Amino acid sequence: MLLINLKKLKPAAFGLLIIISAFISGCGSGSSGNKKRELISFKPYNGINYSEVSRRQKNGLSFNEYGYQLEPQWKLKFVSDDSISIFSPTKNAFINFPLTRGYDSIFNAARSWLKIRQINKDSITMEILIQKGDSLDVKGTKVFMRFFADNYVKNVLHTDTATLRRPSRADTVFIRSLAAKATADYTKAFAARQPATITSNSPLVTVSRRTTKPDILNNFDNSDDYLDPTYDIVIKNAYKDFYFSFTMYVDDKGSLYYGAPLVGFNGDQEREADYIHTSKAVVDSYFKFYLNVKPGTTLGIIHSSMVSVHVEGKAKTAAK
16 A cells, blocks of 8 residues: 655644545546656646536445435635635635645645646546545545536536536436335435434424534534434423433335434343333334324435434423
């Protein structure tokens, strides 16, 4: 495995701000042998607005078997050889970040190590690199992003970014195959891009879905919340006070099936068995009668998926 020792790079490469996931499609390779190559210059491309049009794995798909989607959504503009402006969908504005050129066509921006595979005034292809301790794996992740210049999209391709970003036919075929397996066996569920929704049909039950707060640690981006949709459910007038946390399968018909506890038992099998038995009873009783459930979908295809649930029961108290 070809690695670069990060300790030999400039210290400035480590002082950058927030995480931007950048995976960009491309081809080509880095330097050959031990011949030193000049650092890439972004000067010829300064001021050009580039929009991401695809984000794919080496196999050409933007989805994996767990339902995670590499969704194209970024825009960027090189300001200079040591500065880049990246668009934040959450803040609806471009934010400037320091840019450090580390080696050949590799650079660091917003705490991400990236490698330019191809660049010209019409398009850019980049690949994300993985840092492992003090070293950088320059072979890359084999997950890529592709950007087109806004002017190229409008005046040469005569289309728009939204059209170019649509999932491919191969993506649809892949999701259909996953959905067929999940329909035949709900335990083969995968994350739904539009998660299963749970609502209450009783004044005795309240349901709320948790959302991740956008902040500097997640690049002000909570777009991957769909991977683990989490619900808080409160039941009034329960048979006793209780609190359980567990996963559930939601099949393509909206039926619920108990998954597994989300707490540890330190090897206490008796306590674990009691926990599962009691929390399953909550699903089969309260949930069955007091909840409305709509199954999740991906690319408009209904399929089985999973949700996490934290349910609190509040016993009815006697009136004073």
